[in-house]
Amino acid sequence: MAAVRKNRRRYKKRGRFGFLYKVLSVIALVAAVLMGATVFFRVEQVEIIGNVRYSAAQIEQASGVEQGDNLYRMNKYDVAAQIRRKLPYVESVNIRRRLPDTLVITVNECQAAAQLRSGDGGWLISSSGKVLDWSDTPHALRVDGVTPVLPEGGTTLVTKPAQQARADSLIALLQALEQSGTLTRVTHLDLTGISCIRMKLDDRFTVKLPAKGDFPYLLAVMDKAIESLEPYERGTLDLTVKDYTVVFSPA
Incomplete structure (x- = not known):
């Protein structure tokens, strides 16, 4: 009986040492891998x-x-x-x-999507709202109503708290215009209104959009309305009415 107890104690000791050996082996292996990565994998x-x-x-x-x-x-x-x-x-x-x-x-x-006008020039921004650089050359798309605060190339557009909603709408609209292939057709965005964005399109239309909305859908509705007009027709397309019904007022 005493011999059986001794054998059990030896087995337990071996089990403990075996587990410890495995842990130390894993630690040694990890250390070797890390040392190898440090020594060998260098930028050439x-x-x-x-x-x-x-x-x-x-x-x-x-x-x-x-x-x-x-x-x-x-x-x-x-x-x-x-x-x-x-x-x-x-x-x-x-x-x-x-x-x-x-x-x-x-x-x-990225490319400059718009210019936030200020005096004789303005800050160029991408469609994601990244500030690119200052340019005194007028950009194809001028934006009024959004003024950057302490702008610097390479940073994200920051505005005064009172203009944050406008800035958010501007970025959402620029991205929708870019995705729909309409961006190059727009020459002016006026966000100075409280509930309406005015957009100059093709030097032919003034498009009134809600300040907040599903811009990809609105642009699709706008394009369909333009397709129904004669090539010579010019005027205002109002998409701010209920259910996004387009109201066309000839110039």
């Missing part, structure tokens, strides 16, 4: 994809990544944010590692 080349406006050298410099940096220690999201901030016309950035020594940076550049 940076590959840039998707750039048009900016050169590969400009994007690499903006990233802050240097040869010899560790591929796994860098924060990809911080690098992407830095590129977007320093290069205003970069809308989005995707970063991936290609072992053993390459960092691949894919950028998606």
Whole structure:
């Protein structure tokens, strides 16, 4: 009986030591992998994809990544944010590692969608509301009624609290115009009204839109109404009435 108890105690000890051995083995393996990643996977080349406006050298410099940096220690999201901030016309950035020594940076550049007019010039913004840069050359699409606060290229549009609803409507409308292929047909957006946006279209129509609404649907309704008109007809298309019924008033 005593021998049986001794064997049980030995078995328990072996079980405890076996479990401890497994834990230490896993820790040693993880440490070896991390050490290998630190020693071996270093940046030797940076590959840039998707750039048009900016050169590969400009994007690499903006990233802050240097040869010899560790591929796994860098924060990809911080690098992407830095590129977007320093290069205003970069809308989005995707970063991936290609072992053993390459960092691949894919950028998606944006275009100026509109100009927030101020004096003899204005701040250019993308359809997502990113501030691009100041230009004293009039842009094809002028916006009145939204004034940026402390604007800086590479940042997101910020306005006074009283104009925030206007700014939100502007971005939503710009995105709808871009997605529908209508953006290049618009020359002026007036958001100074309380409940109505006035839009100049094709140098032919003044379109009245509700300040808030389903803009993709409204633009589709607008296009259908224009198709029903004769090519020579000009005037105002009012989509602010109930149920988005279009009221056309000839000029």
